[in-house]
Amino acid sequence: MQSRANVRLAVVGLGSIGTDVVNAVRSGHVTGIDLVAAAEPTTCPTRDELLEADIPVYEHVQDFPWHQLDLVLEATSQSVLREIAPQVVREGVDLVILSAGATLDIEFLPALLELADQTGSKIWFPSGAIGALDVVRAASVGDIESITLTTTKHPSALTNAPHIENSNIDLDSISSRQEVFAGGPAAAVRGFPQNVNVAALLSLAAGNPDQVHVRVIADPNAPVNVHEIVVRGSFGTMAIRLENEPSSTNPKTSALAAQSVVALLRQLGSAQRFG
Ligand SMILES: NC(=O)c1ccc[n+]([C@@H]2O[C@H](COP(=O)([O-])OP(=O)(O)OC[C@H]3O[C@@H](n4cnc5c(N)ncnc54)[C@H](O)[C@@H]3O)[C@@H](O)[C@H]2O)c1
Structure with missing residues (x-):
């Protein structure tokens, strides 16, 4: 019998939420998830810490080692999400979206979902700063x-x-x-x-x-x-x-937003699902 493989995660954006999520994953608060890459165009302490730990940080998502990834977390902005989402989904990689505001653009989400239907990617929306x-x-x-x-x-x-x-x-x-x-x-x-x-x-x-x-x-x-x-x-x-x-x-940003991503990652890294 084959046991569950860890989910290989890349984080896009090492600002407030990206950093909180990286810290939670790296400090062992999330089992079943391996952080394998990140993207961040600016220099920041989290970027330096990841590089020191031999986790590559790319300037552009385009350079990601796609075949090593299962899941990308977008923690950037609506405009960056619009830019990167089609590539993530085209690569057949799952995507967690934080800059959910972009989905109110009537063309963006339907096109992305159509692409995901073709490649098999799943698109996740963590509950972010709210619940229910x-x-x-x-x-x-x-x-x-x-x-x-x-x-x-x-x-x-x-x-x-x-x-x-x-x-x-x-x-x-x-x-x-x-x-x-x-x-x-x-x-x-x-x-x-x-x-x-x-x-x-x-x-x-x-x-x-x-x-x-x-x-x-x-x-x-x-x-x-x-x-x-x-x-x-x-x-x-x-x-x-x-x-x-x-x-x-x-x-x-509410502190709960990063916590909602960590909660989603915990779920994705385990057999337990809440609906
Ligand atoms: N869904 C929710 O409930 C919820 C709640 C809070 C925040 N958000 C959204 O989540 C997103 C991230 O929030 P935050 O507080 O971490 O923002 P932040 O400004 O602290 O961090 C954004 C990071 O993205 C980086 N970045 C910019 N362009 C990039 C690119 N092309 N590739 C990779 N990284 C890039 C920036 O340099 C920065 O480090 C925002 O869009 C915010 O509005 C959503």
Whole structure:
């Protein structure tokens, strides 16, 4: 009898999430996963540590040793995801996507899934900064009336967001809780590409972005990132509230996002599955 082979992983992007995941895998917190390569165009301590451990770090994903890989984790940005995803899938390698906002581009995901059907690649969406996507997926089997996501962050976590800049919102002048955006998930993700990937995750789980309504609140008194999700449908109502500590290295990212990838890797490296 053949035992399960370890999953051979490459991490693309050694920023906040990529580094947390690399550290978890290398410190033995994830069994059944071997880190065999990474890609990162800048110099950073994680890159140096991997090189010292003889784990190659490439500048470009194109140079990956594809035949040695089973799984690629994308932990970069929406634009880099768009660039690298077709190649990963064309190579028949599975892909874990963090920059989920890109999937609201109506052409990107359908083309990628069609390619994956041809090559056999699987595309994974970790639950990221939220949870309860299992409930949303189950709810979508019946009728969903509405999904509302209210994201509250400290104004400093919203700096440089295109919506803030285009609307001339002065984040420094916000002295109490203030709504800075209300609208659909595609506009939310365009306006806050680094903040509301979760709007895309809810849209994917529901199978219909038109059911999702997003509000972004800037609150100078918010000590943590808060996501409140209310789903109404034929199943009943779900209301959850996550108070997420920001990552210690990137205030725009919740610490839970990297933990959700580690949890997914633990599942992929073992026989146990949650649905
Ligand atoms: N799905 C979710 O719930 C969720 C939650 C938080 C963050 N995110 C998203 O995850 C992504 C990563 O977040 P982060 O906080 O780690 O970002 P980060 O900015 O800390 O790190 C991104 C890294 O990617 C590197 N990079 C840039 N271009 C690259 C390329 N061509 N090849 C390889 N690496 C490249 C950068 O140099 C940087 O080190 C972002 O898109 C973020 O919005 C998703």
